[in-house]
Amino acid sequence: MSTTKFGEYGGQYVPEVLMPAIEELTDAYERYVLENEDGFMDEFRERLADFGGRPTPLQRADQLSERYDADVYLKREDLLHGGAHKLNNALGQVLLAKYMGKERIVAETGAGQHGTATAMAAAHLDMPCEIYMGRRDINRQRPNVFRMRLNGAEVVPVTVGRGTLKEAINETMREWATSVEDTHYVIGSIVGPHPFPRMVRDFQAVIGEEAREQIQDKAGRLPDSVVACAGGGSNTMGAFHEFVPDAEDGDTTLFAVEAGGEGLFVDEDEGVAPHSASLSSGDEGVLHGARTKLLQDADGQIVESHSVSSGLDYAGVGPELSYLVDEGHVTPVSVDDDAALEGFHRLSQVEGIIPALESAHAVAFLEQQLGPDGVPAGTAERDLGDVIVLNLSGRGDKDLESAIEETEKRDIDAAPDMGVFHE
């Protein structure tokens, strides 16, 4: 049996009623994903190509490269069907559910991006699908809610707590507990009980597999650094997995960029953290079936997180990332809401690519380190270096409504002046 942990992290901390489903899933993961039984992985890769549009390009970003005097390459997961890396995982899991003989899919979603990908994959593979989404996120991500409904999924609003991803996961776990016998829960990141963190990573690892080959073709060598934004951490681990041995050898530095929100502190009285940087500032604990780094108060109550991008707004993070950070193979960094918004505008302006607000955090990290007003935080060995791969996890169309609202609150250099259009 595959180990359920990464060092001390991971495990299977779930109510007993879910254990059989998790054991069944572990068995299916080992057979179909790890051993390619019945040609599962072949079918998965084929569908990723034909339905998903893989491989995605690794594009040299000429203007950014010039600005930073480095070779900046963008791994264009925004060009994947649905507009984000989430489809890699959703397609893998819905297909696996089919192979397992399940009849129905449930999923949670934060940004709506995972929900959208799951709804698409479920429609593609003809599976009924129900998606739980926090009330607050529904308001922040209306286009994605509409896309899920368009693809035939039911969207169930979750009103408890602050109505974000954490509450949606709780609710989906409850729903799964009543329907485990015929239902598969498509979890949206490398979080949750084993085997989810490993399995989701394996489905996402195609990002780094392609990128590692592509960069050697284009730059003739391995990158000095790989940069990706981390909410739960699926695009991060997807981009990093193939490079972990390079990181161990000291050839490549892996930067996980977290949402610094409005500042890295926890307001214990209010039970909120105005950020989502659990790798940078969380403590070890148990949430949603896994032991990992979490935002919590001194008693162990999980605090509400915050990010301008709903896809990063989560108080936990994948156990594998926690482990790799402790081992020194992944470097956690964070950028705040303002910087992320600026990154959103800058990439749109200089490269003609509107990034997801999540990915804009990774873009902002480059500016912070290498930009004209940048204040590099790295030491020599933690440098971004000359050849940089940035995983652009998704496109920003889903974020336009909140980008308008958030931009109006701020004074952003690169932002377009919309004043002339106001009557």
Add this chain to the structure above:
Amino acid sequence: MSDIEKAIAGDEPSLVPYVTAGDPEPEATAEYVEALAAGGADVIELGMPFSEPIADGPTIQNAIQRALAAGTTPERFFEIVETLDVDVPLVCMTYYNLLYQYGDRKEGSDYERLRPFVRRAAEAGISGLIIPDLPVDESDPLREACDEFGVDLIFVVAPTTTDERLEAMRERVSGFVYVQARLGTTGAQADVSDATHESLARLAEWSVPKAVGFGVSEREHAEEIVATGADGVVAGSVFVDIVAEGDADEGTVAERLEAKAAELKAGALDGADERSGKVTDGAR
């Protein structure tokens, strides 16, 4: 035999009610617990509120939110327990992260990190723990700490639990085994499921007593559960609903908690009569 085992496996079928400590405020709990005891409770389960109660349904989840909002921290929970004046054993039901974070030490082995919680619980007067998100495979460190302080560790058996896992629980369980009557989370339901029958049959040879819960709200449910062979009945959401309603024309919260407990206890007694009737009929 532990106090809990004695209380549940006694001559009469037993009632194990649940309320969330600190709901709607810490000051209220003592009165509610005393009312439940007066209504015939044999063991009382007290929920220690955790922000992510994934094994609980909406009723208890809302209770937990009220209790948290009213300032019910783990330490406050223990203070509440210390003020209680009842002679039934108390079980604390909560989630693993609160045990893990209790105390000042933020490193060390799991056993070292769990020990302060279990010690404090035992000192405060808690006789047993139910930790629904701690699977039996990960429970050895807590089992060790519980043994050290004489606290029972109760496991939940679900309708889906495999024989292999059942065996692992049988080796580690003490106090009683909590038989989950149906799939899903806690919450009052309309009827008692067939799964109860089958689960009890699988546990027939176990030496610890068996109490069945999840969805029990009426006298007839308690009757049926005990008639089916359970030693006790666990009921939570039905009591939490009464707390949520507050004082009403039909009586104060405490009065209605007591009456509901008495009703379920009477159902359990009826169930025992039925069962012994069946035994004399040679049905067993």
